[in-house]
Amino acid sequence: MRLIDARHIDFGHGGQRVLQNVSMSLDEGEIVTIVGPNGSGKSTLLRLLIGALKPQKGSVTRASGLRIGYVPQKLHIDPTLPITVTRFLNLPKPVPAKAAAEALRTAGVAGLGGQQMSQLSGGQFQRVLLARAILSDPHVLMLDEATQGLDQPGSAAFYRQIAAVRQDLGCAVLMVSHELHVVMSASDRVICLNGHICCEGTPEVVTAAPAYRELFGTGTGGALALYRHEHDHDHGHHHHEAAE
Numbered sequence: 001m002r003l004i005d006a007r008h009i010d011f012g013h014g015g016q017r018v019l020q021n022v023s024m025s026l027d028e029g030e031i032v033t034i035v036g037p038n039g040s041g042k043s044t045l046l047r048l049l050i051g052a053l054k055p056q057k058g059s060v061t062r063a064s065g066l067r068i069g070y071v072p073q074k075l076h077i078d079p080t081l082p083i084t085v086t087r088f089l090n091l092p093k094p095v096p097a098k099a100a101a102e103a104l105r106t107a108g109v110a111g112l113g114g115q116q117m118s119q120l121s122g123g124q125f126q127r128v129l130l131a132r133a134i135l136s137d138p139h140v141l142m143l144d145e146a147t148q149g150l151d152q153p154g155s156a157a158f159y160r161q162i163a164a165v166r167q168d169l170g171c172a173v174l175m176v177s178h179e180l181h182v183v184m185s186a187s188d189r190v191i192c193l194n195g196h197i198c199c200e201g202t203p204e205v206v207t208a209a210p211a212y213r214e215l216f217g218t219g220t221g222g223a224l225a226l227y228r229h230e231h232d233h234d235h236g237h238h239h240h241e242a243a244e
C-alpha cells in the first residue's frame with residue numbers, strides 16, 4: 001500500500017528555490033533513505049512529506065489516518081534539568097507504564113526508564129527518541145540525520161536497530177542522512193537529492209550511478225559491502241531501478 005505520494009513538488013524558502021520537480025513515494029514496510037549534500041533540501045522535503053510545509057507547486061498525498069513517528073536530528077535538554085527517561089516519554093502526554101517500557105525494549109534500551117536523560121550516551125539518547133516515536137504506533141518512522149554525533153560503529157548499530165524496529169512494528173522508514181556508507185546498505189531504496197532527484201534505486205544502483213559518483217565520489221565500496229548481507233531478501237516491493 002502506498003503511504004505517501006509526492007508529485008512534482010516545487011518549494012523555495014523566500015526567493016531561494018530549494019526543491020524542483022521532486023516526485024517520490026513511500027510504500028508500506030519499506031526503508032527509504034534520502035541522501036544528498038548539505039543544503040540539498042533533505043530536511044525541507046521531510047517537512048513537506050509530513051505536512052509541516054505546503055508545496056508551492058505539485059502535491060503531497062498521505063494515506064488517510066497515517067501516523068508518522070518523527071525522530072529529530074538533535075534534541076537539546078537542559079543538562080541541569082533532572083528528568084528521567086520515563087518522565088520524558090510521558091511528555092507531552094502521559095502514556096501507560098507498560099507501553100513506555102515496551103517502546104524502550106523495541107528501541108533497544110530496555111530497562112533504562114529510571115535513568116536521567118542527561119546521563120545517557122549519544123546512542124542511548126537517540127534510542128530514547130526512537131522509543132518516543134514508537135509510542136504513537138506509527139505507520140512511518142521518519143528520521144532526520146538521527147545519528148549525528150555518533151561515531152561510525154555507533155551509527156551502524158543505530159541503523160541496525162532501525163531495521164529491527166521495522167521488523168517488529170512492520171512500519172515503513174524514511175530517513176535522511178549524509179552518512180552514505182552506513183545508511184545506504186540498510187535501505188531498500190535510496191533517493192539521491194540535490195534540489196532535484198539526481199538518481200534513485202537500490203543502494204547498488206545508486207552507488208553505481210554517475211550522478212551519485214559526481215556528488216559523493218566512489219570511495220564507499222568497502223563499507224557498503226560490510227552491511228549488505230542483511231538485504232539479500234525480497235520484501236515483495238517493486239523497486240525502481242532506473243537512474244537518470
Ligand SMILES: Nc1ncnc2c1ncn2[C@@H]1O[C@H](COP(=O)(O)OP(=O)(O)OP(=O)(O)O)[C@@H](O)[C@H]1O
Nearest residue numbers: 013014018036037038039040041042043044045178
Ligand atoms: N526556514 C528556512 N528559511 C529560509 N531558508 C531555509 C529555511 N530552511 C532551510 N532553508 C534553506 O533551504 C536550503 C535547504 O535546506 P535543508 O535544511 O532542507 O537542506 P538539507 O539537505 O537538509 O541540509 P543539511 O544536510 O545541511 O541538513 C538551504 O539553503 C537552507 O539554507
